[in-house]
Amino acid sequence: MCGTPHTELFYQQTRGTLQGREFWRCQNCQLIQVPAVHRLSLADEKAIYDYHENDPQDPHYRSFLDRAAVPLQSRLHSGAQGLDFGSGPGPTLSLMLTERGFPCAIYDVFYAPDTKVLNTTYDYITCTEVIEHIAAPADVLEQLLQCLKPGGWLVLMTKRWRDLAHFKGWNYRNDPTHISFFHQHTIDWLAQHWSLRIDYLSDDVVILQTKQ
Numbered sequence: 001m002c003g004t005p006h007t008e009l010f011y012q013q014t015r016g017t018l019q020g021r022e023f024w025r026c027q028n029c030q031l032i033q034v035p036a037v038h039r040l041s042l043a044d045e046k047a048i049y050d051y052h053e054n055d056p057q058d059p060h061y062r063s064f065l066d067r068a069a070v071p072l073q074s075r076l077h078s079g080a081q082g083l084d085f086g087s088g089p090g091p092t093l094s095l096m097l098t099e100r101g102f103p104c105a106i107y108d109v110f111y112a113p114d115t116k117v118l119n120t121t122y123d124y125i126t127c128t129e130v131i132e133h134i135a136a137p138a139d140v141l142e143q144l145l146q147c148l149k150p151g152g153w154l155v156l157m158t159k160r161w162r163d164l165a166h167f168k169g170w171n172y173r174n175d176p177t178h179i180s181f182f183h184q185h186t187i188d189w190l191a192q193h194w195s196l197r198i199d200y201l202s203d204d205v206v207i208l209q210t211k212q
């Protein structure tokens with residue numbers, strides 16, 4: 001994330017189909033990443049996403065997303081326009097926000113790859129369960145922040161690691177498509193780097209605001 005060369009091998013998978021998979025930690029910003037040699041090909045990655053059955057009408061999926069949507073809505077003015085980045089095979093959050101009066105465009109590198117939507121600015125951007133799949137999260141965040149108006153909101157939903165003991169028992173790291181793991185320090189670092197205000201809402205939802 002921060003680009004410093006101070007990284008160390010933090011953990012190596014000892015069992016299962018992902019045996020040998022390495023996790024490297026940045027000693028500065030505490031981002032943990034899986035090196036390129038241990039990542040899936042794009043085709044294998046997409047095959048796994050194709051299998052995700054995200055039904056936009058599923059009330060359980062909607063209530064999961066509401067942990068991001070409800071606190072975001074409370075901060076938006078009516079008619080605020082947004083983008084759901086990484087909308088996946090069954091876009092749902094964008095529908096929920098649009099239904100509630102906050103029109104939401106979508107972008108997804110696999111399923112909605114029209115980059116025109118990245119050439120405008122928005123009042124809010126949502127990025128839920130996405131950033132952990134991205135090899136260069138700093139580049140993506142920089143791009144998203146350029147798409148936000150002053151005082152705009154960026155909602156990140158990704159689970160955060162806490163310490164080695166937590167990481168060892170953490171199911172989240174066993175998903176072969178998860179390659180970037182944020183710590184609270186990683187969020188703190190990026191907020192300071194890009195001058196963002198942080199609201200930590202839970203252990204996997206954070207809302208960031210750009211300067212007015």
Ligand SMILES: [Zn+2]
Binds near residue numbers: 002026027030
């Ligand atoms: Zn770093």
